[in-house]
Amino acid sequence: MANSLNVSTDAVVQKPTNSAPANSNGAPNTATNGAIATQVQNTTHAFAQVKSEEWSAEKSAQVYGINNWGSGYFRINPNGNVSVTPQGDKGPSVDLYELTQELQDRGIRIPIMIRFPDIIKSRVELLHGCFQKAFADHNYKGQYCGVYPIKVNQQRHLVQELVKFGKDVKLGLEAGSKPELLVVLSLMNTPNAVIICNGFKDTEYIETALLAQKIGREIIIVVDRKDELKIITETAKKLNMRPKIGFRAKLNTQGAGKWVDSAGARSKFGLTAIEIVEGVEFLKKQNMLDCLELMHYHIGSQVPSIQSIKSSLKEAARFYTELYSLGANLKYIDVGGGLGVDYDGSGSSDSSINYSEQEYANDVVSTIQTMCDEKNVPHPNIVTESGRALVAHHSVLIFNVMGVNNLYRSEPPVPATKKDPSIMQEMQYTFEKLTADNINECFNDLLQSKNETLNLFTYGVLNLTQRAWCESMFFTIATKILTMAQSLPDCEDIVSELRQTLCDTYFCNFSVFQSVPDSWAVGQLFPVMPIHNLKQEPCHEATLADLTCDSDGKIEKFIDTETGEVKSTLRVHPFAEGDAPYYLGVFLTGAYQEILGDLHNLFGDTDAVHISIHDSGYTVDHYIPGDTVTEVLTYVQYGRAEMVDNVRQYTEESINKGNITKQEAKSLIKHYEEGLSGYTYLEEME
Ligand SMILES: *Cc1c(COP(=O)(O)O)cnc(C)c1O
Numbered sequence: 001m002a003n004s005l006n007v008s009t010d011a012v013v014q015k016p017t018n019s020a021p022a023n024s025n026g027a028p029n030t031a032t033n034g035a036i037a038t039q040v041q042n043t044t045h046a047f048a049q050v051k052s053e054e055w056s057a058e059k060s061a062q063v064y065g066i067n068n069w070g071s072g073y074f075r076i077n078p079n080g081n082v083s084v085t086p087q088g089d090k091g092p093s094v095d096l097y098e099l100t101q102e103l104q105d106r107g108i109r110i111p112i113m114i115r116f117p118d119i120i121k122s123r124v125e126l127l128h129g130c131f132q133k134a135f136a137d138h139n140y141k142g143q144y145c146g147v148y149p150i151k152v153n154q155q156r157h158l159v160q161e162l163v164k165f166g167k168d169v170k171l172g173l174e175a176g177s178k179p180e181l182l183v184v185l186s187l188m189n190t191p192n193a194v195i196i197c198n199g200f201k202d203t204e205y206i207e208t209a210l211l212a213q214k215i216g217r218e219i220i221i222v223v224d225r226k227d228e229l230k231i232i233t234e235t236a237k238k239l240n241m242r243p244k245i246g247f248r249a250k251l252n253t254q255g256a257g258k259w260v261d262s263a264g265a266r267s268k269f270g271l272t273a274i275e276i277v278e279g280v281e282f283l284k285k286q287n288m289l290d291c292l293e294l295m296h297y298h299i300g301s302q303v304p305s306i307q308s309i310k311s312s313l314k315e316a317a318r319f320y321t322e323l324y325s326l327g328a329n330l331k332y333i334d335v336g337g338g339l340g341v342d343y344d345g346s347g348s349s350d351s352s353i354n355y356s357e358q359e360y361a362n363d364v365v366s367t368i369q370t371m372c373d374e375k376n377v378p379h380p381n382i383v384t385e386s387g388r389a390l391v392a393h394h395s396v397l398i399f400n401v402m403g404v405n406n407l408y409r410s411e412p413p414v415p416a417t418k419k420d421p422s423i424m425q426e427m428q429y430t431f432e433k434l435t436a437d438n439i440n441e442c443f444n445d446l447l448q449s450k451n452e453t454l455n456l457f458t459y460g461v462l463n464l465t466q467r468a469w470c471e472s473m474f475f476t477i478a479t480k481i482l483t484m485a486q487s488l489p490d491c492e493d494i495v496s497e498l499r500q501t502l503c504d505t506y507f508c509n510f511s512v513f514q515s516v517p518d519s520w521a522v523g524q525l526f527p528v529m530p531i532h533n534l535k536q537e538p539c540h541e542a543t544l545a546d547l548t549c550d551s552d553g554k555i556e557k558f559i560d561t562e563t564g565e566v567k568s569t570l571r572v573h574p575f576a577e578g579d580a581p582y583y584l585g586v587f588l589t590g591a592y593q594e595i596l597g598d599l600h601n602l603f604g605d606t607d608a609v610h611i612s613i614h615d616s617g618y619t620v621d622h623y624i625p626g627d628t629v630t631e632v633l634t635y636v637q638y639g640r641a642e643m644v645d646n647v648r649q650y651t652e653e654s655i656n657k658g659n660i661t662k663q664e665a666k667s668l669i670k671h672y673e674e675g676l677s678g679y680t681y682l683e684e685m686e
Contacts, residue, residue: 424466608626627680
């Protein structure tokens, strides 16, 4: 990388000579002598660092907003690399760039999902601490029971770490399906920690949950649909036991943000007011109203505004006090998930939040307290099901740039002459006359020439070769203006517009569908940035394309720290094939992404590592190899042996026909077998 950054800045334009003759049909020589084609290769490095000495790690931090979304876990260190600091700037840290290289030295492959359990620990403690503080400040009488919904990320090592870090604070788990309940039962035996059972339930799910109560688990079965209540009471009677039951209420208040449909009258789960009243009647008749211990609701994930959280809390707290007055002796109110993560640091978008964890805890506690005190109802224990807020921060996806589609051009095409169409002569003139004094005028000329070129081509005035010349000249002038503008005062608008115009496509070694599916599926924004070189100015703009052949396989939503809005390109450092590896990280990918990821184009799980950080360095706790090609193919019913056998037979036929030598056939089979054993992503040649 260093090479590409040290290119001199003033080699961009050579004075054109006006002597090249036009060929017979009046077109310039460009196409016939291949000038366009050869010039393309020369362009990548031409546009280099401007004002590099003025750039700093602090400026990079500003451009990428890392101090806003990093929550103290990520920062830029004095070497210009990203550091991970699970305990904030006073605690130990690890250099993400060095770590990435050292992991590769160990044979771990890019793209890598790097998980930091210390960050999980910090999140668990943070949330617990916020509620303890809110309880103390408000003199609240109930207990706090945090519960982690494992659907957010069920990876075994991660859930084990959560259970371990959560032991002291009695962190419980939530299951949203039968398979998840089976996971929860095998991974957790924390005394008195709550297990919440949500989701669609059949008799087997319910019977399993009830029996788990007999081995000492504090298990609460939440009635999500009214039919479930009957199965629970009947099964419990059969087993001769008292179940612990929760009701999920369908609130009228909706959340906000991307997952707004999780609440409201038409939401998938929950009981309406009518069903709740009927449910209470039913339990009374069964003599089981004392089994109703919990009132639950969930207004959807990533709620961006504290106002929505508060209004749903008010409605829910009323449900709670009313259930109490109907005779239910409830112990818990379960406020579900929804606590958001600040993915862009703006405080004002759907990918952000306008409140802190402490404000969230304060509002939950004070709202419930006020409503209960009003009705003389004892303060319930408060269950939260925050998933995203616990695990999003802990993992980072690192990948490298494989190649680039670059529009910068330092070499002009063969000069236009008097015989060429006037648009070409005008562009030639603009190119030659450009100076710092007329830069605005030239910039406007340039914009106009673009439209004109298209029109003239459509009307049949320009032929294809001439259009190619105009495009080539357009990018040359744009490059020249941009280079000049970057060192001039008051040219910010030109600089930012031309950077977009000359925007690169960086082809990156990862799959959006596998590693950041929500970026594609719901247009969620994730922080993305280079993890090194940050003392140099990232003077290009790029969009990121992944390895899939799907045109949706790209990231085109980035943080714009200046406006707080979303922009379609990312500031990057110049890159050319053959340069030292250039690494980018997608941050805050710990929630939902891994399990939602799919096998589009047969790109499988990436390699993953768990890294714990301490004063004397770091430890690789776990290495979870990504899928091999053979494994991915097994999911779609291909058998390795049969595939190899088929290809072998085809090569035998070709050997017999004399179309391939035995040596070549051996080579083909070798590549084929190695391919099947290999990583699904691109690997560096050894
Ligand atoms: C998904 C889900 C959660 C987790 O929500 P987060 O916003 O990730 O905290 C909690 N409770 C229920 C019922 C859910 O379905």
